[in-house]
Amino acid sequence: MSDNIYDVIIIGAGPGGMTAAVYTSRANLKTLLIERGVPGGQLQNTEEIENFPSYSHISGPDLAQNMFEHALKFGAEYEQANVQDIADEGNIKVVYTDNQTYKAKSIIIATGTKYKKLGIPGEEEFSGRGVSWCAVCDGAFFKEKELVVVGGGDSAVEESIFLTKFAKKVTVLHRRDRFRAQPILVERMLKNDKIEIVYDTLVNEIIGENKVSGVLLENVKTGETKTFSTDGVFEYIGMNPVSDFVKNLAITDEEGWIVTDDRMKTDIPGIYAIGDIRKEAVRQVVTATGDGCVAAIEVQHYVENLNAQLAESLS
Missing domain, CATH: 3.50.50.60 (FAD/NAD(P)-binding domain)
Incomplete structure (x- = not known):
């Protein structure tokens, strides 16, 4: 040869x-x-x-x-x-x-x-304008902003903690009523004063004009929908x-x-x-x-x- x-x-x-x-x-x-x-x-x-x-x-x-x-x-x-x-x-x-x-x-x-994507309206439109799959890459762009993290595994939990270095507040949206992440990571997240958890919740749409301004949420148990204001969406769903x-x-x-x-x-x-x-x-x-x-x-x-x-x- x-x-x-x-x-x-x-x-x-x-x-x-x-x-x-x-x-x-x-x-x-x-x-x-x-x-x-x-x-x-x-x-x-x-x-x-x-x-x-x-x-x-x-x-x-x-x-x-x-x-x-x-x-x-x-x-x-x-x-x-x-x-x-x-x-x-x-x-x-x-x-x-x-x-x-x-x-x-x-x-x-x-x-x-x-990274998997949610496949919802607004996701592709606002990619790079408030929608991200990399907290390490983009977290610094959101100093003193309010952010949403979607997911319930190790990555979602770890990156929500990381984002609190920059963000004023991080809301973690999880479609189930418990996290599948490692317990030690979940414990750290729950102890972080900047993080709020919302269980049993789906993101159905990402909304905004030139950049992300909010998400449309649905409670999987009650079917209730509401608009939730946020400056950015970080997706970690698998x-x-x-x-x-x-x-x-x-x-x-x-x-x-x-x-x-x-x-x-x-x-x-x-x-x-x-x-x-x-x-x-x-x-x-x-x-x-x-x-x-x-x-x-x-x-x-x-x-x-x-x-x-x-x-x-x-x-």
Whole structure:
């Protein structure tokens, strides 16, 4: 095979992808790491990490930068590009991006997730004008403002707390009567004097003129509706897999999550998936890095066996 064929292409530079790059490049595999945005994935949107071993406290962007520098330490190459398609040609996989085509003997998919949207009137219209999915990115624009956070999981709770650094008041709207977030996070939120909780409530519309001025709410138990004034809406209602580019490979379930075994293998030899994109993922930073390690070791064995087969066929 020619020198321009990589041993492995890792798609996605989140914690899992960057860990995989450390292991594959350290094993002297020719490695390319492709990321469509800023390395770090969801770490870039996380203000505080408290549960990653060896760090009792570190910001998400700082941890992402440390991981990225480590990922490139042993010679992995890096490209910023948006992967649009993958073709399985047996021993060779072809990766098509928005500006170039790459070939590799194996692929590790680590593209993670993107935020779900409410799908309500006003959401797209006011995106960037009061509607956000990233408190770390946009919180500073709302100093002394009144904000709404929609959701009931870890992200909604964590980001509502973070937003109180800037906002005068944060109202958390949750469609259920209890939070599914970690109890320690909920406890912190409930102790914050700047945060008010409204349970059993849906957001049916986001309203305003040039920017957000309020939301139309509905109580799920009584059916009562009302307009609630706010300067901004931060949405944290769950995640969707970033997997459109592998639809033709038939390795996802009906919702788009990639199905793997416990060795990170998909149904296609030489293609692996790790981290949040996996159907059975726990979706924590530490589990993504573990997935990256497992996949990298599997790739090393796969490439060694493939090279041995090719050498034997030529002898």
